[in-house]
Amino acid sequence: MQKNPLANIKLFLFDLDGTLIDTAPDFLTSLNNVLAENNRDLVHLDDIRQFISDGSGKLVEVGFGIDNDHEQFQQLKSALLREYKKNLTSLSKLFDGVKDLIDYLNDKNIVYGIVTNKPLEYAKPIIEFFDELRDCKILICPDHLRKAKPDPEGINLACDKLDINPNFACYVGDHDVDIAAGLAANVPVFACEYGYGSFEKGSQSNEIRIMHPSEIIQFIEKINE
Structure with missing residues (x-):
């Protein structure tokens, strides 16, 4: 039986707004x-x-x-x-469960980074403001790319710069463009229904729908039993 690709995951890439942070x-x-x-x-x-x-x-x-x-x-x-x-960080906060997820990834020595369509001048100060995100290994913004999401270029660039095979990466986002980018990059995708996205159930294929970040931890634990 073929092993679930998430069983050997080495890299989690996240969207920013609506996924990690409620902006x-x-x-x-x-x-x-x-x-x-x-x-x-x-x-x-x-x-x-x-x-x-x-x-x-x-x-x-x-x-x-x-x-x-x-x-x-x-x-x-x-x-x-x-x-x-x-007003970048006046009221914005991590979504409930994000800190626990980040702590879990750190405990498991799983690298994480951010691939966002938010321009660098806005994204970088926000990430630097949240101490919980201090271990973020890479930030990819449209400034670094020819094509932003839904193109997979950002995900592929992050994997390349971190020298991690995309076969050991996944993407987490809350919008149709996130799901499309992840699927185009041929990586497993977690679709965050707690975020801002308005995607309909079944609007894409093969993504893993979650209502809370803790479900990612549960999913990883389950496939590694």
């Missing part, structure tokens, strides 16, 4: 500050949570009710990004 509250604060500056109605977390992983442009569209071809779109997007840079 939605800081996006909400930043968007509402820009809305207030423009005398617009404020929004609630439930209004934008599912769009966090779609980028700042999508948040402008939702908050202001405009399309990306609107004459003020780029100006408002730049204002949102400036505001967000002031």
Whole structure:
């Protein structure tokens, strides 16, 4: 019988927003500050949570009710990004169970890194802020790539730089682009249903659906019994 590839896992690669860290509250604060500056109605977390992983442009569209071809779109997007840079770590926090998962990986000498579509200027300060992520071995952002997720380039680059065969790696994310990137890289994928993604059940194939990070620990333990 062929052994489960996760039985000999050496590398966990994670998405950032909606997977490791709940950044939605800081996006909400930043968007509402820009809305207030423009005398617009404020929004609630439930209004934008599912769009966090779609980028700042999508948040402008939702908050202001405009399309990306609107004459003020780029100006408002730049204002949102400036505001967000002031609030990167004001309210953001690790998702429940993430610290225990990271501790588990460290105890098992399993390397972990982050492959995100968040630009480096925002991702790096956030990761450095959380002491729990101090052992992160690599951060791959769109700045390092020709093509961001759903292209598998970021996952492949992380494996290459860490000198770990992709056959011993997996990817963890909360969005359709994460699942697609992992499957395209031909690595096992954990799909986090606790995150921001709106993927439907069965929308992709072969991913492992989880509702809490602790399920990853349970899964690894079970296949190694």
